Amino acid sequence: MGKIPFMIDLTNKNIVIVGGGKVAERRLLLLKDQCASITVISETITEEIENYIDNTSIYWYKRPFRDEDIIDTDFVIIATNDKKVNEHVINVTPKHVLLNAAHNANEGNIEFMKTVKRGLLQVGIHTGGASPTLAKKLYHDIEASFPSDYSDYVDFLYEVRQLIKLSPLENMEKHALLKEMVDCPIYDKEEQALFILQLKKKIEHPRSTK
Ligand SMILES: C[C@@]1(CC(=O)O)C2=NC(=C\c3[nH]c(c(CCC(=O)O)c3CC(=O)O)Cc3[nH]c(c(CC(=O)O)c3CCC(=O)O)/C=C3\N/C(=C\2)[C@@H](CCC(=O)O)[C@]3(C)CC(=O)O)/[C@H]1CCC(=O)O
Numbered sequence: 001m002g003k004i005p006f007m008i009d010l011t012n013k014n015i016v017i018v019g020g021g022k023v024a025e026r027r028l029l030l031l032k033d034q035c036a037s038i039t040v041i042s043e044t045i046t047e048e049i050e051n052y053i054d055n056t057s058i059y060w061y062k063r064p065f066r067d068e069d070i071i072d073t074d075f076v077i078i079a080t081n082d083k084k085v086n087e088h089v090i091n092v093t094p095k096h097v098l099l100n101a102a103h104n105a106n107e108g109n110i111e112f113m114k115t116v117k118r119g120l121l122q123v124g125i126h127t128g129g130a131s132p133t134l135a136k137k138l139y140h141d142i143e144a145s146f147p148s149d150y151s152d153y154v155d156f157l158y159e160v161r162q163l164i165k166l167s168p169l170e171n172m173e174k175h176a177l178l179k180e181m182v183d184c185p186i187y188d189k190e191e192q193a194l195f196i197l198q199l200k201k202k203i204e205h206p207r208s209t210k
């Protein structure tokens with residue numbers, strides 16, 4: 001069975017990462033500000049992981065994995081270099097728990113994507129296991145096609161959309177405006193501010209601008 005992409009809210013979730021190497025580090029960096037807690041279980045951890053251990057939301061159990069480590073865990077990430085341990089963790093993880101198996105993606109129910117982020121915009125890349133290296137290359141290609149200040153334009157779109165949604169404009173006019181924002185993009189910050197000002201006027205006095 002294949003997998004489909006989702007956006008997921010991990011705010012209240014407790015995550016366990018089994019292993020403390022390069023892959024564990026990559027997962028920790030991605031998830032550390034997104035969840036309630038992360039517990040790394042491994043006799044060794046990278047220097048980068050060690051920097052983030054605060055015993056408040058990020059913990060380190062400096063020992064091999066034990067079955068009781070996953071009681072009350074919402075999301076288990078398997079990232080050890082020991083095949084037997086990886087298989088064992090798969091076997092003891094309840095089926096309803098989110099599971100990422102870094103050594104064999106098919107064994108888990110969650111996979112990670114390489115993601116280009118520009119503020120609220122996220123473009124995920126996944127090759128279905130064909131080539132993580134291709135995913136990395138495409139990431140750099142896509143990165144290069146979005147300037148770093150593209151997030152300002154996306155923020156602008158967000159603000160305009162909220163104004164339009166709450167406005168008393170007719171639905172057709174709302175749709176036309178939302179489409180225009182994308183068909184004729186405004187990247188200049190001053191022009192964006194002016195557009196928002198004019199839009200607010202239009203919303204307050206819908207008839208006077210017709
Ligand atoms: C994009 C990136 C994001 C990330 O991981 O964060 C990513 N892998 C990266 C790198 C990478 N991965 C591997 C190599 C060695 C070369 C090679 O083997 O090709 C390198 C190169 C390197 O490290 O530079 C090997 C590998 N990867 C997976 C397996 C297991 C399997 O395929 O089943 C094995 C074999 C393990 C083994 O046998 O030893 C699985 C996954 N890797 C994925 C993503 C997901 C599928 C994405 C897709 O299909 O497009 C999935 C399912 C992730 C998951 O959910 O765990 C990240 C970019 C790194 C960066 O940007 O720094």
Ligand SMILES: NC(=O)c1ccc[n+]([C@@H]2O[C@H](COP(=O)([O-])OP(=O)(O)OC[C@H]3O[C@@H](n4cnc5c(N)ncnc54)[C@H](O)[C@@H]3O)[C@@H](O)[C@H]2O)c1
Nearest residue numbers: 019020021022023041042044064065079080081085102103
């Ligand atoms: N998904 C991916 O993107 C990807 C990329 C490369 C490798 N991998 C796979 O991910 C796994 C980890 O790769 P890595 O490069 O991070 O390895 P690594 O060698 O850097 O780290 C392995 C870690 O596992 C720990 N470990 C070993 N036995 C353990 C146990 N019993 N309990 C807890 N921790 C234990 C080690 O102490 C070490 O910290 C490997 O199986 C590799 O095949 C996945």
